[in-house]
Amino acid sequence: MPERYVWRTTEKEIYPTKKAPSVVTLPEQTFITIKGSGNPNSEAFGEKIAALYAVSYAIRMAPKKNIIFPNAFDYTVYPLEGFWTLPADYHSESLDKDQLIYRIMIKQPSFVTPNVFKQALALVKTKIKPELFSQLNLETITEGTVGMILHVSFFDNEPDSFKKLTQFLDTQGYQRTSKAHKEIYLSDFRRVAEEKRKTILRVSIIKK
Secondary structure (H helix, E strand, O other): OOOOEOHHHHOOOOOOOOOOOEEEEOOOEEEEEEEEEOOOOOHHHHHHHHHHHHHHHHHHOHHHHOOOOOOOOOEOOOOEEEEEEOOOOOOOOOOOHHHOEEEEEEEOOOOOOHHHHHHHHHHHHHHOOHHHHOOOEEEEEOOOEEEEEEEEOOHHHHHHHHHHHHHHHHHOOEEEOOOOEEEEEOOOOOOOOHHHOEEEEEEEEEEO
């Protein structure tokens, strides 16, 4: 039986689990994505996460339904990720979560093509609200050179980790290219206490 592909051990540069910040140039990657805005604690946000996982697991579990995609292999489903930003005219010192703009996503293995995605959507059509179904996309994203740091704590404490990351990037001669950032959620929200959750914080950067 072929060995299962495990992203945690195979893609350590993309998904670092050490607290030391790092700089890496990322390869082109393919994701199932969905966009939105508003508070991430809302029911609507949770439904979008569920839609992403429904399609991702439909692809992963297809062999159990005797559906064999070309070049498919056994693998573990990737973690939830999300780009976060605020409106261009937002100037408040405090964070109003209702104003957040996001694009959340789950990375897909190399064999997932538009045709595989289309077949997976058909498998889960009855499990996803029609208005969400039409918002799901398969996208190829090139993030380029990024700075990252592992944050282990409450989400509201992220500014402390961002400060450490900014200091590191400054000493390495880098600066951020935008106020937007990416979060990668390594912990299962259902099983890990908030203060112990691991989140990779990632920003796009260029040399000064």
